[in-house]
Amino acid sequence: MTDAPITQDVLTIPRKLPVDGRTNIVGLTRDALHVALIDMGTPEKQAKMRVNQVWQWLYFWGVRDFSLMTNLAKDYRAKLADHFDIALPEIVSKQVSADGTRKYLVRIAGGHEVETVYIPEEDRGTLCVSSQVGCTLTCSFCHTGTQRLVRNLTAGEIVGQIMLVRDDLGEWPEAGVGTGEQGPRLLSNIVLMGMGEPLYNFDNVRDAMKIAMDGEGIALSRRRITLSTSGVVPEIARCAEEIGCLMAVSFHATTDEVRDKLVPINKRWNIATLLDALREYPRLSNSERITFEYVMLKDVNDSDADARRLVKLIAGIPAKINLIPFNEWPGSPYQRSDWDRIEKFADIIYKAGYASPIRTPRGEDIMAACGQLKSATERQRKSRAQIAAETGTA
Structure with a gap:
């Protein structure tokens, strides 16, 4: 029995939401979130810290609204909301x-x-x-x-x-x-x-x-x-x-x-x-x-x-x-x-x-x-x- 590659014609839907193009932030790994924040315009020197902050709000506190992430500046929270969504089933x-x-x-x-x-x-x-x-x-x-x-x-x-x-x-x-x-x-x-x-x-x-x-x-x-x-x-x-x-x-x-x-x-x-x-x-x-x-x-x-x-x-x-x-x-x-x-x-x-x-x-x-x-x-x-x-x- 050979370990042939496993192939399945199974669709996994993309992260982009069709309504407004924002990316669902839930499910992004730390590395993927780091890249996404830099792509959004976060200075590279700040990106690791921002990942930690957003991560804790999402997965430790269970926050679903960027405006409630109070250790981030208001303009940065608004920018997050423009680029990302927090979408759950x-x-x-x-x-x-x-x-x-x-x-x-x-x-x-x-x-x-x-x-x-x-x-x-x-x-x-x-x-x-x-x-x-x-x-x-x-x-x-x-x-x-x-x-x-x-x-x-x-x-x-x-x-x-x-x-x-x-x-x-x-x-x-x-x-x-x-x-x-x-x-x-x-x-x-x-x-x-x-x-x-x-x-x-x-x-x-x-x-x-x-x-x-x-x-x-x-x-x-x-x-x-x-x-x-x-x-x-x-x-x-x-x-x-x-x-x-x-x-x-x-x-x-x-x-x-x-x-x-x-x-x-x-x-x-x-x-x-x-x-x-x-x-x-x-x-x-x-x-x-x-x-x-x-x-x-x-x-x-x-x-x-x-x-x-x-x-x-x-x-x-x-x-x-x-x-x-x-x-x-x-x-x-x-x-x-x-x-x-x-x-x-x-x-x-x-x-x-x-x-x-x-x-x-x-x-x-x-x-x-x-x-x-x-x-x-x-x-x-x-x-x-x-x-x-x-x-x-x-």
Whole structure:
């Protein structure tokens, strides 16, 4: 299997806004912002300082209006407003589950929609972020995989999801108060496990995560960020070197025959090829271990033999195995494994020396659980098509 260059005909919209030509400043890296400020007319000797000032207003204080950046001169603030915009995606709707999970339907440029999910827990608050509109991988157990891929999200649209949820949680610092003085963070962790395959939108995901990790802004540790991939092998080492976050892999099967059906990207990079890349990741990224995500599908991948094969396959890889009870969705071809079967599977893995937590399903009542994300527009489109087919009007 060769590591051929990855090419996808996927559009990422430009930063320029079509209405007035101003550039959206959200999502620009420090280097890009430095260049943009110089191009605007900022003296080169002042540019580094101006980058720091604007950066802190955007990503530490959460300010959305240049006129409020009070340590900048009024004429400079006006100049910024003439050249730049502070544009975030729009929250179309918010649903709150009985367990406290919040699902946001977010509209981005072009009228497209993605879903973002916030999961509160006793010791953390995790945000599940989307990286693409739809998905190209067509994993057969995943609701998002039934939605066609439209385009990549920009870095600004990815980091914008974090900023919008911090808005909703009221988590930007008060004037004169540091984040550490306000108690534990409500949004403390990010998982790139929403809509899309993050490694097929690598540059934008990397830039967004660098903004999120920057110590003078949102300031999340790289160990608080987990990127989940279905197995885009050539980009795994690049992720270690250029992002350095934790890595999770959507594994879900212990033979190529089964994984080819569940995760079709396996036909390009099979289990052996994927595991070779994952063995190197902890060393390259200085991460402690790989998380293997394993959705439990009744009579498909949940036998004792599967559990024993899984243990043999990951031998030598520092690992944790997250067992995910399948979250059913309308029209799904699979069923959730019986609970006693999941527990027996977990026990085999645990006795082999690996942590094997069974993930508690969250937000199922609002279709916010793992594998259930899909934009409302796409759901409606499918419903209309089904109705037309059933009535013979298609």
